[in-house]
Amino acid sequence: MGVMVTAADVGDRTAAQVLLQRVAEAHHRQELVWADGGYTGSLVEHCLAALALVLQVVQRSNGQKGFVVLSRRWIVERANAWLMRTRRLARDYERRITSAEAMVSWSMILLMTRRPAQPHSRQA
Structure with a gap:
């Protein structure tokens, strides 16, 4: 769906915002994105509010x-x-x-x- 290579000093959540923007623009019907536990926090709200994507974090229960x-x-x-x-x-x-x-x-x-x-x- 999308590929993005970054320098080592770029944070995953920062790069994910840019990559998910590209994916949302290229694939208008995309509704759901799975991510690992490193993508929690404000990225989930950003995806829903700005991109109309549901970012579902997949991690084991406590x-x-x-x-x-x-x-x-x-x-x-x-x-x-x-x-x-x-x-x-x-x-x-x-x-x-x-x-x-x-x-x-x-x-x-x-x-x-x-x-x-x-x-x-x-x-x-």
């Missing part, structure tokens, strides 16, 4: 202990693993932000174009 697999969080981790299968993204080779963003987009396009070509195995 009473849970130990390792817990959160269904929506797993989707994000799976996508990150798919990106890391592209060796160039496993290291910081890019010198420009636009080049790094293009490599992320290229990796996801490569993944999506290979999927229809793979036969699905049917289990009885």
Whole structure:
């Protein structure tokens, strides 16, 4: 839906405001965004008020202990693993932000174009 690479000194919540603005402009029908616990606070209100997006923070409840697999969080981790299968993204080779963003987009396009070509195995 959107890719944004920033310098290390840019905070996640600050960058998220810019990225979510871009996504809202490009995808008018987008209504819901999932985020991890680092995006709580004023960003949730900003999304609803300024962008008409519901930002749903996915985190475990206070009473849970130990390792817990959160269904929506797993989707994000799976996508990150798919990106890391592209060796160039496993290291910081890019010198420009636009080049790094293009490599992320290229990796996801490569993944999506290979999927229809793979036969699905049917289990009885």
